[in-house]
Amino acid sequence: xxxxxxxxxxxxxxxxxxxxxxxxxxxxxxxxxxxxxxxxxxxxxxxxxxxxxxxxxxxxxxxxxxxxxxxxxxxxxxxxxxxxxxxxxxxxxxxxxxxxxxxxxxxxxxxxxxxxxxxxxxxxxxxxxxxxxxxxxxxxxxxxxxxxxxxxxxxxxxxxxxxxxxxxxxxxxxxxxxxxxxxxxxxxxxxxxxxxxxxxxxxxxxxx
Amino acid sequence: xxxxxxxxxxxxxxxxxxxxxxxxxxxxxxxxxxxxxxxxxxxxxxxxxxxxxxxxxxxxxxxxxxxxxxxxxxxxxxxxxxxxxxxxxxxxxxxxxxxxxxxxxxxxxxxxxxxxxxxxxxxxxxxxxxxxxxxxxxxxxxxxxxxxxxxxxxxxxxxxxxxxxxxxxxxxxxxxxxxxxxxxxxxxxxxxxxxxxxxxxxxxxxxxxxxxxxxxxxxxxxxxxxxxxxxxxxxxxxxxxxxxxxxxxxxxx
Numbered sequence: 185x186x187x188x189x190x191x192x193x194x195x196x197x198x199x200x201x202x203x204x205x206x207x208x209x210x211x212x213x214x215x216x217x218x219x220x221x222x223x224x225x226x227x228x229x230x231x232x233x234x235x236x237x238x239x240x241x242x243x244x245x246x247x248x249x250x251x252x253x254x255x256x257x258x259x260x261x262x263x264x265x266x267x268x269x270x271x272x273x274x275x276x277x278x279x280x281x282x283x284x285x286x287x288x289x290x291x292x293x294x295x296x297x298x299x300x301x302x303x304x305x306x307x308x309x310x311x312x313x314x315x316x317x318x319x320x321x322x323x324x325x326x327x328x329x330x331x332x333x334x335x336x337x338x339x340x341x342x343x344x345x346x347x348x349x350x351x352x353x354x355x356x357x358x359x360x361x362x363x364x365x366x367x368x369x370x371x372x373x374x375x376x377x378x379x380x381x382x383x384x385x386x387x388x389x390x391x392x
Numbered sequence: 393x394x395x396x397x398x399x400x401x402x403x404x405x406x407x408x409x410x411x412x413x414x415x416x417x418x419x420x421x422x423x424x425x426x427x428x429x430x431x432x433x434x435x436x437x438x439x440x441x442x443x444x445x446x447x448x449x450x451x452x453x454x455x456x457x458x459x460x461x462x463x464x465x466x467x468x469x470x471x472x473x474x475x476x477x478x479x480x481x482x483x484x485x486x487x488x489x490x491x492x493x494x495x496x497x498x499x500x501x502x503x504x505x506x507x508x509x510x511x512x513x514x515x516x517x518x519x520x521x522x523x524x525x526x527x528x529x530x531x532x533x534x535x536x537x538x539x540x541x542x543x544x545x546x547x548x549x550x551x552x553x554x555x556x557x558x559x560x561x562x563x564x565x566x567x568x569x570x571x572x573x574x575x576x577x578x579x580x581x582x583x584x585x586x587x588x589x590x591x592x593x594x595x596x597x598x599x600x601x602x603x604x605x606x607x608x609x610x611x612x613x614x615x616x617x618x619x620x621x622x623x624x625x626x627x628x629x630x631x632x633x634x635x636x637x638x639x640x641x642x643x644x645x
Contacts, residue, residue: 257445323446327442339446343446343447343448344447372404375432378442
């Protein structure tokens with residue numbers, strides 16, 4: 185679906201309400217404009233939080249991308265129950281990801297100080313919804329290791345929701361069945377790589 | 393954990409929602425009965441999640457640089473205002489360039505020798521003559537009475553170079569280019585015969601204009617090219633490249 189400023193998912197002009205934003209971010213494919221809205225409305229707050237808590241500008245940029253990714257995945261799994269505004273929820277996600285990052289960087293004292301100092305009574309516990317950053321990175325490396333053709337086919341089929349005949353046009357394969365077989369092999373290959381790391385799989389399954 | 397390939401394929405088809413009827417029921421039954429199959433199915437689901445997660449991360453990464461540029465621009469003091477003014481200025485400049493282009497094209501394609509003459513012709517001002525006025529025709533010329541200049545010129549038996557020059561200009565003022573050409577050529581011939589250079593450069597320029605007014609672009613061109621090529625010529629700045637270009641277009645090849 186293409187997304188324009190006239191989309192019914194936007195209430196007025198080019199601004200989203202929380203409701204219309206959530207609707208848009210649940211779409212497949214996700215409209216770029218919805219992600220851009222997250223940047224326009226929430227980046228500065230996130231960056232300020234990171235900078236105030238021992239982070240650099242680069243940390244702010246990296247963490248915000250993780251926050252968006254986590255937020256959209258939570259929405260796609262219908263795990264955002266609307267118990268808070270998007271802004272409050274994003275704050276909690278940011279805090280969770282950043283505190284875990286500080287822990288990884290072995291800054292426990294800082295982490296504890298920040299945890300107490302910036303604790304918000306309205307804060308939500310989102311830890312059970314968010315995959316650890318390092319775990320995510322390992323997962324992404326596994327996808328990367330599949331090779332270009334496998335990535336292309338799997339992304340086209342699962343992420344872009346393209347039909348086999350559309351995918352065939354972008355590849356040098358004889359027919360759809362060959363592409364289909366390749367897709368099975370690629371997904372199986374990824375599944376086997378993941379299965380070889382039972383600790384990772386176990387942690388990921390808790391997030392499903 | 394590893395099932396035959398056919399089972400994996402069925403699991404993926406099941407995951408992708410491609411099974412129906414008996415096949416669908418059969419795989420459901422197998423999954424229920426076989427924990428290894430269920431395990432594999434969950435792993436395949438995780439693999440699919442990983443692919444989606446990878447795609448989403450790439451999408452965010454692709455948008456990120458553009459948004460960072462936008463946000464940094466907005467936080468610059470006066471950044472957005474400066475940008476707005478700059479963009480507005482660019483638009484105005486673009487419109488002016490287009491209008492200028494249209495005007496230039498119009499001039500280029502609709503020009504005639506007479507139009508070129510009108511664009512350049514300005515009466516010669518007598519104060520530029522040096523020395524005391526000793527020629528009665530000068531007073532009449534200064535008074536702007538071009539008809540009287542011509543009458544007086546016609547009565548002179550042996551015109552001087554100055555007579556020819558003033559008469560030539562009077563003819564040009566009266567839009568009698570053919571007579572102006574005759575008078576100015578006579579001046580050049582007299583100069584040549586007397587080995588003098590009176591009014592030489594002024595005559596060149598006004599003769600070229602006379603040719604233009606008479607529709608003789610080809611005769612005007614070499615004179616004007618000479619003036620254009622000589623930076624010390626007093627009329628050099630009057631003859632620009634664009635003017636010559638328009639003139640050349642009028643000359644049939």
